[in-house]
Amino acid sequence: MIGTTAHTRGRLSVGHRLLAMLVAEVLLVLLVRSLPALGLAAVLVTLAYAWAGVRPGEAWRTLRLAILFAVVVGVLQSIVLPWQRAVVIAGIMVLAVAIAGLVTLTTATSDLLDALERALGPLERFGVDPERVALTLALTARTVPVIAGFGRRLQESGRARGVRLGPVPYAVGLVVLTIQHAERVGEALRARGVDD
Amino acid sequence: MPISTSSAPTPTRSRSTSTDLALIASFAALIAVLGIVPPIAVGLPVPITLQTMGVMLAGLILGARRGALAVLVFGVLVLVGLPLLSGGRGGLGVLAGPSAGYFVGFVLGAYVTGWVMERLADRVPVVAAALTAAVVGGVAAVYLIGIPVLVWRTESTAMAGLAFLPGDLIKAVLATAVTAGVRRALPGR
Numbered sequence: 001m002i003g004t005t006a007h008t009r010g011r012l013s014v015g016h017r018l019l020a021m022l023v024a025e026v027l028l029v030l031l032v033r034s035l036p037a038l039g040l041a042a043v044l045v046t047l048a049y050a051w052a053g054v055r056p057g058e059a060w061r062t063l064r065l066a067i068l069f070a071v072v073v074g075v076l077q078s079i080v081l082p083w084q085r086a087v088v089i090a091g092i093m094v095l096a097v098a099i100a101g102l103v104t105l106t107t108a109t110s111d112l113l114d115a116l117e118r119a120l121g122p123l124e125r126f127g128v129d130p131e132r133v134a135l136t137l138a139l140t141a142r143t144v145p146v147i148a149g150f151g152r153r154l155q156e157s158g159r160a161r162g163v164r165l166g167p168v169p170y171a172v173g174l175v176v177l178t179i180q181h182a183e184r185v186g187e188a189l190r191a192r193g194v195d196d
Numbered sequence: 197m198p199i200s201t202s203s204a205p206t207p208t209r210s211r212s213t214s215t216d217l218a219l220i221a222s223f224a225a226l227i228a229v230l231g232i233v234p235p236i237a238v239g240l241p242v243p244i245t246l247q248t249m250g251v252m253l254a255g256l257i258l259g260a261r262r263g264a265l266a267v268l269v270f271g272v273l274v275l276v277g278l279p280l281l282s283g284g285r286g287g288l289g290v291l292a293g294p295s296a297g298y299f300v301g302f303v304l305g306a307y308v309t310g311w312v313m314e315r316l317a318d319r320v321p322v323v324a325a326a327l328t329a330a331v332v333g334g335v336a337a338v339y340l341i342g343i344p345v346l347v348w349r350t351e352s353t354a355m356a357g358l359a360f361l362p363g364d365l366i367k368a369v370l371a372t373a374v375t376a377g378v379r380r381a382l383p384g385r
Contacts (some may be wrong), residue, residue, distance in 0.1 A: 004277045073350045089351050096292040104277050104287030112276040136221050140269050143225035151229055172377035182222035186215030194214040
């Protein structure tokens, strides 16, 4: 799927990456209070991106929406706050997304899912079944294109009848098809012994 | 009343049946699809989609527990990097952005929507029950987490968080109409 990371870059384990991310985010939010501090943080984050070998295009796609949103917030805030403060607020918003985005850009989606499954292990005594969670996540990822196909079919059948489907009839059709699909999948899962 | 599953005779079961699992996965996928098609472009960086309506529908149709689990599954897939959040967003950056509170609030929102729906559905007309549940859960409960985080991260006033209120109330009305339509199309479920 577009946008997912196929291969993990670097040797740091997923747990260490997430820990490093958390520490960086906390330091960013707690320590950056001035323009020089923001500049230093921006340099450090940029160096981290360069060190990880992220291409500028990838970085831009990750940060595009955050930058747009930060510009809007920064402009609005500069009306009521000193402009330096507005820039710091907007800058922190972008850098926070950049730090988390670096983990996403350099860590394979499958490795993150594996880490999640391992992390759920200790929750087994509370009734969480890591294998069942993994099955549900995998099933969902495979169901997205199925439901998207239902959506296209509904819109096409609307066009064939010369009507543009409004949001309510469209969503009703989509939900009905989704429930019917889920019931078929449920039967199939039961036939394979997923029910205990 | 949320749809029941044919293989669930015991209401106090602690584990989901296979149909519950399939419904949770399918609704998580539905929420993702509602964030993709059909987008309504309004000149904002993030297109207006029906994704938040999907969160409400999860609670209204699946009930509190399964609805919240569907939203949780959707959220986990977004966080591990699938670009399923409206606007094609995905990855851990979602949790670091100023709208992270709304994203986290979706889970609570679906739960509260389902909780209210389960308690009202047999007492008042479906439309009244669904609208109340969608507004209390899908809007108020989501804002309960979303607005404080937005205020904290952007240092703006809570009023800024109300910018999306008209749109979200429209989605609550739409979710109510959709729930009524689904019940007509699938009676007895």
